[in-house]
Structures are given as structure tokens and as C-alpha cells.
Amino acid sequence: MRVLVTLCVLASLACSLSPSDREKISSVFNGPIDSLKSAYQVTVARSILELPLLESTCNYVAGNTQLALADLYFASHISKIQGCEVKIAGIEDFLNTEIAGEGASMNTLFKAVTSLSNFGMTVDSAVSEKIAAKVKEEDTVTAHSLAYLATAVLPGEVPKDLVDSIEDIAHRADTIGNAMSFEGGLMETSLFLKGASVLSQKAGKAALTDQMTQKFANYIVSNKDKAGKSNLFYTLVGLDALSSGSLVPTHLIVLDNSAVISESQRTLKVSLVNPLGVTVKDSTAKIISAKGSGGQAIFTAGPMSGGDGTFEVAASELTRGVFTAELGFELPSGYLAPDNSVVKVKCVLPVELKDATFKLIDVDDNRILLNNDLSGGAVQGKADLSTRLIFDFSLADGAEEVTLHQVFVRFTNTKTKQNVFFIAQADLKKKYTIDLNFRSAAAKSFGSVGGQYSVDLIVGDATLPQAMVIDVATLNLEIPDSKEPAADLSKQAKPEITHLFRQPEKRPPQAISAVFTGLVLLPALVLLIMWAKLGANISNIQISLSSIGFHGGLLAIIAIYVNFFLGVNMFTTVKCLAGVAVVTFLCGQRLLSSIAAAKKAK
Amino acid sequence: MEKAVIVSLLLAVASCRTLVILENVLTKESHSSFLSDLSTKDSDIVYKYATDSSLTIKKYGESLYNNIIILAPSVAAFGNGVTANDFLTFLDDGGNIVISASSDVGEPIKEIAAEVGVEIDEEGTSVIDHMNYDVSDDGDHDLIVADSFTSASVIVGESPKPVLFQGVGMAADLDNPLVIDILRASSTAYSHAANQDILEYPLAIGSNLLLVAGMQARNNARIVIFGSHLMLSDKFYNADVKAQSAVGGVQAAGNRDFTSNVIDWALRRNGDLRFSNVKHNKVGEAPSDAAYRITDEVEYSIVIEEMRNGNWEAFQGSDVQLEFVRIDPFIRAYLKPNSEGVFKVGFKVPDVYGVYQFKVDYDRIGFTHLYSTTQVSVRPFHHTEYERFIPSAYPYYASAFSMLGGLFVFSFVFLYHRDAVPESKKTE
Known part of the structure; x- marks a missing residue:
């Protein structure tokens, strides 16, 4: 039997369950058991993960199993794995009747056959013909998978055409990138792999090509992050099938610690595991070579320490960079070493700022305004449009100068928090320079926003243990006509507006108008007093129709005027006045002439 | 009557339809949680593959869908001759679009984004942050933890948790005021190919770099572009995050809640x-x-x-x-x-x-x-609505009325006065 070891390391594609994955999945299969199906899933999953089985399962099975095919199927599996007894009379007869039934589907046949086998009861060998006929009739991937599973537990020879059909069925799977799956998804693919695995194990013949197995494995593993008990259950079933050693089992290598070595962690750890994450026993590993892109080595060629699937080796020399380490394995007999066992190893080392000079120059008269080597921390400076900033530095790990991916100088306006970035370019001697002429940069990069800026140097790279943000300077940038960036107010509440009402004109206090009211009434009073003094009288008064009419009319006219003042409009006033005025006029005429006549008579 | 029922049924069906365009068969598996969340938001979802020859978004001048979700970042050309322009017309007709992009982003996706004011960086680039990468990053520092959300809680929900991001960076067109920066990168991030030296200024650096961009057009149609296709995947939904530079332990990634909220907004459910x-x-x-x-x-x-x-x-x-x-x-x-x-x-x-x-x-x-x-x-006021009897005018009122009263009294004195002195009469 050929056995394959493949290698997939550090790629975005995971190829086996990591310890944390196993932990995560284990926690899902801790219970609760609320149906026979969940009892079955928990028990099978725990046996695949080699976890202790739950004791309560047996009681649940004993109390909840009915004489029904679905119940018996689940119970039989649990009973086989956990050794529970299912005490129901007539199971054998019931299952054999199910098999004998005319319209028995592949599903029924599969469940009945596996249940009988799990309970240790005899299965009629004639069933295999029935299965073969049914498979031809239904001809789905699932039907084939079930047929494989059922046939594998039957006694006797495995039909050759059934084994041969495995590869044909595998060709029905869709290939996307480096993964392969059936249209029915995880459940269908897992069942197929399980069926193919047990059947080929029985037949003693690998049925799938290495490539196919690898692609199926990629697909199954990609499901390990799915939520849901059912998804995880079928992921485990699929991985179990891939790990059982009969399908051209795929043994995989994963690296601990993301294959990063540093001063504090100088060893590279490698695990040789199967898809379920179980290490391969009795294996040894050695380093064939470990070279960086420049040809430098970090591991000395030779055997790695450890065994039973976990190995480690300490770096001989730490050099910053990404290395490809070629590994060689000696595996127990039957295992095939991978063709290409190359892993990516990253060595991280810190760098430090060296030879820094932070210069501010006045371009008009070439006067150096500031020259500091930053040994005393951040500097303070002032700049305007005629200033040029030259910031030279180099980055070194140990004695050697290096170039890194991210070397940016960040200006942060302390007021608006606006960032302005400049990219530092290294020259051939790996010396970085930022040369900034504020006359041109002011408008272009700073948007003509002056004020105080803090200047940081950001140094980052995948090969640094920790990115650095170095506070370089605080710069007061004076830009004439500096404009604050206008905040976008269009999507905000606008300031409230209250209308300013016209103020009423200022009036004198009431006391003054009262005084003046008194003053204007004074003449009338004076008149009365004077009259009294002079002895004015009305002794000549005559009571006649005309005098009553005249004075009454006069009074009425005054009353109409007062009424006009208080509210009646002019039309009403004129109408009333017309009548009263005629009467008053006639009476007045009569009165005056009578007075005149009386005077004449005297 | 029957016709009316059928018509109303058709209307009900047409009232909300979502088209999900998938990159391939695996997308349905790798993004199953996203799609199951989506099915709780909209009952009528149509799945199509990006290169499906029956892909149609408009028929007889009518949009067939209300929302389109494109989970096909690297598609080079859509099936059935559907182009970026068709999606823009769909947007103009009031439809909503959600797009996931990735580092191997295809031309049609970039084209749609560019038309709505979002520039997606070159193919092969990714957002790199050497400060805030996740502890499970595999070496390039492009699996980053992002938490600079927009302040609009209607889009991202109240106090969203940090999310895991791995994908391509975007920059907003400064002349387009409609672009909403839903999720921004931290100020130490930049967008570049990890294995190439930086010789030119990257597309965007720091907080100008958008990870998730949105736009609400003037017709209220919405479009959201996720820079990371993986951000919506089951893997990231169930992942734990911890920024390398952060203190404290790992916490569950906020991807699921964040995505769900953003999708709610994009599909105009919020x-x-x-x-x-x-x-x-x-x-x-x-x-x-x-x-x-x-x-x-x-x-x-x-x-x-x-x-x-x-x-x-x-x-x-x-x-x-x-x-x-x-x-x-x-x-x-x-x-x-x-x-x-x-x-x-x-x-x-x-x-x-x-x-x-x-x-x-x-x-x-x-x-x-x-x-x-x-x-x-x-x-304005009617003439009768002005103020009467102004105290300051009392002298005028008083003088007028004293005048009238005086006239009345005077008329008596003038007409009926009799001189008391007889001598004056003799003199006369």
C-alpha cells in the first residue's frame, strides 16, 4: 500500500486540524444528548477525536430506542462503539424484513445492513446482489457511497465493479482551484470518502489517485471553521476517512509558531500529522538545506531532534529574512515521503535607527536652522515656506544596514489630527533620505494647513518582531494664509436660528404722560376758575325745544366723536352725524335767532 | 378577481428579490453563515454563478431584482455579457449592490467601484499593517485587525467589535461627497504588494485607506464594497482576534455582527x-x-x-x-x-x-x-389689530376730550350769560 506524505505549510489553506481546532470541535461534541441522532454524532465524533466517551449515552440509548430503522441504526453504532446493550426483542427479524421488503431503498438497505453488522447479527449474503441492483437503479453519489459502506461490512469478496466504480464516481466531483467536492456539499463528499475508504480497505486496493485525495482533503479541511454540529460532524467523518490509511492516506506537515524564529525563539518546530491532527509515530526528520534568497543559511543540515512526529531544530545563525527550508523525512514502512518538502521559515530580528540627522535649512541664505542627530529624542523646530527639511538615517540590525518594506515619515497635525505621509527611499548604500521643500510641499501635501505637526518615523516589515513608531520631531509649520480645512457640515445639524423681532419703539414712562395729561387738562380748569372769578353765569337760559335740540345735538355729536374714537368706523360715524347735524343746525338756527331777537327786544 | 390575486402575488414576489452572484461552488460553502444570515433578511434569494450564461439582471426594461450581492471578487468577465455598466444602470434604477473584493480583484469589480467613487488598488496588492496584524497572521502581516468604524451607528451598529480583514485597500474619490468610509485602516497601515519594494507612493496610507466603503446615491440606492472577501467567510466569522500590538487576550471577531449590520443597511432594511x-x-x-x-x-x-x-x-x-x-x-x-x-x-x-x-x-x-x-x-397686521389706548398718548386723548367738553360748556356760557353789573349797561 502506498502512503503519501504531503506538505502544506503556512499557506492560506490549512491541511489538518490544529490543536486549537481540535479543542474547538471537542467542545461542540460535549453534549447535550437530546436525540438518538445527537447521541450518535457525539459518540462517533468523540471516538474519532479519541476523547473519553460520555457515560450517559448508554442510558439514553436504552431508554429511547424504538423498533424503528432510524433508531436502530443510530443505536447500533453507539452500541458497537461504546458497548451498550440494546434490549429490544425481534431486532434481527425486523431488520431482515426491512431488507427483504420490495421497495427497500438504498438508504434502507444500508441502514439495515450496517445495523445488523453492528449488533453482531448475521446478514444474508444475498443482500449484496440486491445492493448492486439498487445502486444501478438509483445511481447517485450518495447511493454509491451507501453501497460502499454496506458492502464493506458484508462477508465475502468485494464485487470488483463496485470497487472500480469509486474512481468513476470521484470524477463526478467538481474541482475548484485545489479543492474537489460533490454538488451535494460536505455531507455527500464526506460520506463518499468514508465509503471509498472502508471499501478500498476491505478490497486491499487504493481506489483514488493521490491528487484526488489531496483535493478532497483540501475541501474537507476548509469546512473546519463552519458552525453547526452537523457540519463539524461530517468534517470529522471525512477527515477520519482520509486519515485511516486506506485511501492513500494523506499525512501532512504543519509547523508550530507559524514558522517564525527570533532571538527569543530560536527553534523551528515541525509536526508530521495526519489530517485529524494526530502525529505520525516512528518517524525521523532532517534538514536538507535552509537558504534565504541571498543564499545565506540559518539551519545546519542534519537530523532534527525529537521523534514520533514532532521535531525541532535550533537555528545556527539568525539572519533576518524569509528562508526556504527543505526537509527530509524517514517514515515508517509504507509511507511515502513528500516530493517537495519545502517550508517557509521567517527569521525576525529587531533593527535600530542609526546615523540619523534631522536638518532644517533656510533655502534663501543656506543657513542651517537646526541640525540634530536625534540622540536626545525628539527635537523641536520651526519651519516656513523657505525651509527645507532633510532627514537622513539608516536602519541596521546589528552592524549591517538593511532596507525594509515600510519606511514612512508621518506628519500629524496636532490640532486637526490630519496625517501626511512621505515615503523614505533608500539609496544604493541603504541610506534613507527624506528631502522636503516646504515651498512646494505646503500646498501639495499639507493642503496649506499650517500649525504644529508631530513628525514620526514608522518602520515596519514582516521580518521585524515589532514595528516601530519613532517620535522624531515636533515642527511648527508656518504657512501664510494657512487655512483650516473646512469641516463638511452638509450632513450635520445646522446651528439654530431664532428670528430677531423688531423692537418696539422706546416710550416715555407712564408718569410723564400722566403729568402731561394733567397739564393739558389744566387750561380747562383755569377756564372754569376764571369764569367763576369773573362771575360767568347762565342766567339767560331758556328752556325751549330749540335749546334742548341744539345742546342735545351738540352732546350727541360729541358722543358720536367719542364713539368713533372707540371703535366705529367712519361710514357709520358720517351716517349718524348727518342726521344729528341737521337737527342741531336747525335747532341752533332757531335758538340763536331767538336769542338775538330777545336781545334786540331789550 | 383571480387575475387581481395573481397580480398582487406577483407584486409581492417582486417586492424584494436578491440576486447573489457567487464566484464558484465553494463560495456557497465557505460563506455559508453569511448566506444563511442573508436568507433571514430576505426570503427570495436567487443564486447564480458569476460566469453563468443565464445571468440576467434586467428583462424587458425592468430590473429583475432589488438587491445584488456579488461574492465573486476575481471574476474577469460576468456571464451572458453582463458588464459593469449593467450594474451601474441597476444602481441608477434604485437597486442596491454589495460587492466583496479581494487581492486578486477582477476588472469588472474595479470598474463598478471606480464609477461610484471608490478606487480599488492594483491586483496583487493587499492592506498591510505591521502594527495591528492579527496574532494568527501567517507572515505577511496582511491579516489585520480593524476597528476604525464610521460613527454612523445606523450602518455598523452600536459599538462594533474589532473585525478581521484580509484583502485589498481602497481610496475614496475626494470629489465624491457621497462616499461613506464605513471601515478605515489604522494610521500605520498601507496598501501594497507584500513582496515588492515600495518605490512609489501607494494608493493610500493610514486612515485614508478604506477597508469597507459605501455610497448612498442621490436616488437613495446603496452600494457597499468590502475590500475583503474573506471578511464575510465562515472562517473569519468564527475566528478569534487579537491585534499583535494590543494588550489582553483574544476576543471573538466582530465580523458577523458587523457584516450583518452593514448588509442590513445596504439592503435598505436599516x-x-x-x-x-x-x-x-x-x-x-x-x-x-x-x-x-x-x-x-x-x-x-x-x-x-x-x-x-x-x-x-x-x-x-x-x-x-x-x-x-x-x-x-x-x-x-x-x-x-x-x-x-x-x-x-x-x-x-x-x-x-x-x-x-x-x-x-x-x-x-x-x-x-x-x-x-x-x-x-x-x-401683516390688519389696521384693527394694532395697539389701542397707548399710555404715552393720554395727553392727546385728554386734550381732545377736554376740548370737546370745553366746547359743550362754553356753548352754555356763551349763549346764556347775563351781565350782573347794570352800570355797564347804562354806559352802553
Whole structure:
């Protein structure tokens, strides 16, 4: 039997369950058991993960199993794995009747056959013909998978055409990138792999090509992050099938610690595991070579320490960079070493700022305004449009100068928090320079926003243990006509507006108008007093129709005027006045002439 | 009758349909949680593969769908000759689009993004952050932990948790005011190919770098572009995050909640506003069509509702403003909502007459634009409505009435006076 070891390391594609994955999945299969199906899933999953089985399962099975095919199927599996007894009379007869039934589907046949086998009861060998006929009739991937599973537990020879059909069925799977799956998804693919695995194990013949197995494995593993008990259950079933050693089992290598070595962690750890994450026993590993892109080595060629699937080796020399380490394995007999066992190893080392000079120059008269080597921390400076900033530095790990991916100088306006970035370019001697002429940069990069800026140097790279943000300077940038960036107010509440009402004109206090009211009434009073003094009288008064009419009319006219003042409009006033005025006029005429006549008579 | 039922059924079916365009068969598996969340939001989802030859988004001049979700970042050309332009027309017709991009982003996706004011960086680049990469990063520092969310909680929900991101960076077109930066990178991030030296200024650095961009067009159609296809995957949904530079332990990634909220917004299940029942009246009187008089006390009320998780609910915004406008606003005041979403405010009509409008113009990030105007006229005082009996004028009143009274008394004295002195008579 050929056995394959493949290698997939550090790629975005995971190829086996990591310890944390196993932990995560284990926690899902801790219970609760609320149906026979969940009892079955928990028990099978725990046996695949080699976890202790739950004791309560047996009681649940004993109390909840009915004489029904679905119940018996689940119970039989649990009973086989956990050794529970299912005490129901007539199971054998019931299952054999199910098999004998005319319209028995592949599903029924599969469940009945596996249940009988799990309970240790005899299965009629004639069933295999029935299965073969049914498979031809239904001809789905699932039907084939079930047929494989059922046939594998039957006694006797495995039909050759059934084994041969495995590869044909595998060709029905869709290939996307480096993964392969059936249209029915995880459940269908897992069942197929399980069926193919047990059947080929029985037949003693690998049925799938290495490539196919690898692609199926990629697909199954990609499901390990799915939520849901059912998804995880079928992921485990699929991985179990891939790990059982009969399908051209795929043994995989994963690296601990993301294959990063540093001063504090100088060893590279490698695990040789199967898809379920179980290490391969009795294996040894050695380093064939470990070279960086420049040809430098970090591991000395030779055997790695450890065994039973976990190995480690300490770096001989730490050099910053990404290395490809070629590994060689000696595996127990039957295992095939991978063709290409190359892993990516990253060595991280810190760098430090060296030879820094932070210069501010006045371009008009070439006067150096500031020259500091930053040994005393951040500097303070002032700049305007005629200033040029030259910031030279180099980055070194140990004695050697290096170039890194991210070397940016960040200006942060302390007021608006606006960032302005400049990219530092290294020259051939790996010396970085930022040369900034504020006359041109002011408008272009700073948007003509002056004020105080803090200047940081950001140094980052995948090969640094920790990115650095170095506070370089605080710069007061004076830009004439500096404009604050206008905040976008269009999507905000606008300031409230209250209308300013016209103020009423200022009036004198009431006391003054009262005084003046008194003053204007004074003449009338004076008149009365004077009259009294002079002895004015009305002794000549005559009571006649005309005098009553005249004075009454006069009074009425005054009353109409007062009424006009208080509210009646002019039309009403004129109408009333017309009548009263005629009467008053006639009476007045009569009165005056009578007075005149009386005077004449005297 | 039957026809009517069929028509109404058709209308109901057409009322909300979502097309999900998948990259390939695996997308359905790798993004199963995203798709199952989506199916709880919309019952009528159509799945198509990007290269499907039956892919159609418009038939007989009508959009077949209300929303399109494109989970096909690296598609080079859509099936059935569907181009980026078709999606833009769909947007113009009021449809909503959600797009996931990735580092191997295809040309059609970039084209759609560019048209809505979002520039997606070159193929092969990714967002790199050497400070805030996740502890499970595999070496390139491009699996980053992002937490610079937009402040608009209607899009991202209240206090979203940090999310895991791995994908391509975007930059907003500065001339496009409609772009919303839903998720920004931290100030130490940049967008570049990890294995190439940086020789030119990258597309964007720091907080100018968008990880998730959105846009609400002027017709209220929405589009959201996720820079990371993996961000929506089951893997990231169930992952734990911890920024390498952060202190403390790992915490569950906020991807699922964040994505769900953003999708709710994008499919217009959140952040839609509508108004009804605009009323205005003089205080203490029933609404009428008559003009208001200057300095009247008036009351204005409007009912505003908000779409929240697919249901219309009373809106509770505290920053809705009413303007009383005659060319320029004369009054701008905050409307106060009650629990039923009735927004009310009272004010005094300005002492300037003319034709005014009550205007509610509510335009906030994440909400659809709410705009209501109601025209009213404001007249000056009638002549009878001025003040009577001004105290300062009492001297005038007094002088006038004393004059009238004087005349009346004088008429008696003048007519009936008899001299008491006989000598004067003799002299005469």
C-alpha cells in the first residue's frame, strides 16, 4: 500500500486540524444528548477525536430506542462503539424484513445492513446482489457511497465493479482551484470518502489517485471553521476517512509558531500529522538545506531532534529574512515521503535607527536652522515656506544596514489630527533620505494647513518582531494664509436660528404722560376758575325745544366723536352725524335767532 | 378577481428579490453563515454563478431584482455579457449592490467601484499593517485587525467589535461627497504588494485607506464594497482576534455582527426614513388653510418613521430640524419626537410678511434623504389689530376730550350769560 506524505505549510489553506481546532470541535461534541441522532454524532465524533466517551449515552440509548430503522441504526453504532446493550426483542427479524421488503431503498438497505453488522447479527449474503441492483437503479453519489459502506461490512469478496466504480464516481466531483467536492456539499463528499475508504480497505486496493485525495482533503479541511454540529460532524467523518490509511492516506506537515524564529525563539518546530491532527509515530526528520534568497543559511543540515512526529531544530545563525527550508523525512514502512518538502521559515530580528540627522535649512541664505542627530529624542523646530527639511538615517540590525518594506515619515497635525505621509527611499548604500521643500510641499501635501505637526518615523516589515513608531520631531509649520480645512457640515445639524423681532419703539414712562395729561387738562380748569372769578353765569337760559335740540345735538355729536374714537368706523360715524347735524343746525338756527331777537327786544 | 390575486402575488414576489452572484461552488460553502444570515433578511434569494450564461439582471426594461450581492471578487468577465455598466444602470434604477473584493480583484469589480467613487488598488496588492496584524497572521502581516468604524451607528451598529480583514485597500474619490468610509485602516497601515519594494507612493496610507466603503446615491440606492472577501467567510466569522500590538487576550471577531449590520443597511432594511402627516396650526386652533399673521404663535408637527431591521418604526432622532424659510431660513429649530415618532415644535412667526415654507431637510450619513416642504403665507397686521389706548398718548386723548367738553360748556356760557353789573349797561 502506498502512503503519501504531503506538505502544506503556512499557506492560506490549512491541511489538518490544529490543536486549537481540535479543542474547538471537542467542545461542540460535549453534549447535550437530546436525540438518538445527537447521541450518535457525539459518540462517533468523540471516538474519532479519541476523547473519553460520555457515560450517559448508554442510558439514553436504552431508554429511547424504538423498533424503528432510524433508531436502530443510530443505536447500533453507539452500541458497537461504546458497548451498550440494546434490549429490544425481534431486532434481527425486523431488520431482515426491512431488507427483504420490495421497495427497500438504498438508504434502507444500508441502514439495515450496517445495523445488523453492528449488533453482531448475521446478514444474508444475498443482500449484496440486491445492493448492486439498487445502486444501478438509483445511481447517485450518495447511493454509491451507501453501497460502499454496506458492502464493506458484508462477508465475502468485494464485487470488483463496485470497487472500480469509486474512481468513476470521484470524477463526478467538481474541482475548484485545489479543492474537489460533490454538488451535494460536505455531507455527500464526506460520506463518499468514508465509503471509498472502508471499501478500498476491505478490497486491499487504493481506489483514488493521490491528487484526488489531496483535493478532497483540501475541501474537507476548509469546512473546519463552519458552525453547526452537523457540519463539524461530517468534517470529522471525512477527515477520519482520509486519515485511516486506506485511501492513500494523506499525512501532512504543519509547523508550530507559524514558522517564525527570533532571538527569543530560536527553534523551528515541525509536526508530521495526519489530517485529524494526530502525529505520525516512528518517524525521523532532517534538514536538507535552509537558504534565504541571498543564499545565506540559518539551519545546519542534519537530523532534527525529537521523534514520533514532532521535531525541532535550533537555528545556527539568525539572519533576518524569509528562508526556504527543505526537509527530509524517514517514515515508517509504507509511507511515502513528500516530493517537495519545502517550508517557509521567517527569521525576525529587531533593527535600530542609526546615523540619523534631522536638518532644517533656510533655502534663501543656506543657513542651517537646526541640525540634530536625534540622540536626545525628539527635537523641536520651526519651519516656513523657505525651509527645507532633510532627514537622513539608516536602519541596521546589528552592524549591517538593511532596507525594509515600510519606511514612512508621518506628519500629524496636532490640532486637526490630519496625517501626511512621505515615503523614505533608500539609496544604493541603504541610506534613507527624506528631502522636503516646504515651498512646494505646503500646498501639495499639507493642503496649506499650517500649525504644529508631530513628525514620526514608522518602520515596519514582516521580518521585524515589532514595528516601530519613532517620535522624531515636533515642527511648527508656518504657512501664510494657512487655512483650516473646512469641516463638511452638509450632513450635520445646522446651528439654530431664532428670528430677531423688531423692537418696539422706546416710550416715555407712564408718569410723564400722566403729568402731561394733567397739564393739558389744566387750561380747562383755569377756564372754569376764571369764569367763576369773573362771575360767568347762565342766567339767560331758556328752556325751549330749540335749546334742548341744539345742546342735545351738540352732546350727541360729541358722543358720536367719542364713539368713533372707540371703535366705529367712519361710514357709520358720517351716517349718524348727518342726521344729528341737521337737527342741531336747525335747532341752533332757531335758538340763536331767538336769542338775538330777545336781545334786540331789550 | 383571480387575475387581481395573481397580480398582487406577483407584486409581492417582486417586492424584494436578491440576486447573489457567487464566484464558484465553494463560495456557497465557505460563506455559508453569511448566506444563511442573508436568507433571514430576505426570503427570495436567487443564486447564480458569476460566469453563468443565464445571468440576467434586467428583462424587458425592468430590473429583475432589488438587491445584488456579488461574492465573486476575481471574476474577469460576468456571464451572458453582463458588464459593469449593467450594474451601474441597476444602481441608477434604485437597486442596491454589495460587492466583496479581494487581492486578486477582477476588472469588472474595479470598474463598478471606480464609477461610484471608490478606487480599488492594483491586483496583487493587499492592506498591510505591521502594527495591528492579527496574532494568527501567517507572515505577511496582511491579516489585520480593524476597528476604525464610521460613527454612523445606523450602518455598523452600536459599538462594533474589532473585525478581521484580509484583502485589498481602497481610496475614496475626494470629489465624491457621497462616499461613506464605513471601515478605515489604522494610521500605520498601507496598501501594497507584500513582496515588492515600495518605490512609489501607494494608493493610500493610514486612515485614508478604506477597508469597507459605501455610497448612498442621490436616488437613495446603496452600494457597499468590502475590500475583503474573506471578511464575510465562515472562517473569519468564527475566528478569534487579537491585534499583535494590543494588550489582553483574544476576543471573538466582530465580523458577523458587523457584516450583518452593514448588509442590513445596504439592503435598505436599516436607515430608510419616511414622513407623513405634516400638520401646522396656530396654537390652540385647528389646522386651517388661512394665512398666518406675523407674530402668531404656530405649531408644526410631522411623523417620521425609520426602517429598522425591515420594519417601519417610530424614528427617535434628536437632531431633526425645522426651517421656516422665505428665500433664507428665518427660523431653524429642533423638532422634538415623542414615542410615536411625532416630531413637534412651536415658534412665533417672524414679523416679516411674505410667502414662507415649513421645511424639514434631514440628510445624515447612513439615512436616506428626508425632505418635506409646506408652503404658507404670512400677512401683516390688519389696521384693527394694532395697539389701542397707548399710555404715552393720554395727553392727546385728554386734550381732545377736554376740548370737546370745553366746547359743550362754553356753548352754555356763551349763549346764556347775563351781565350782573347794570352800570355797564347804562354806559352802553
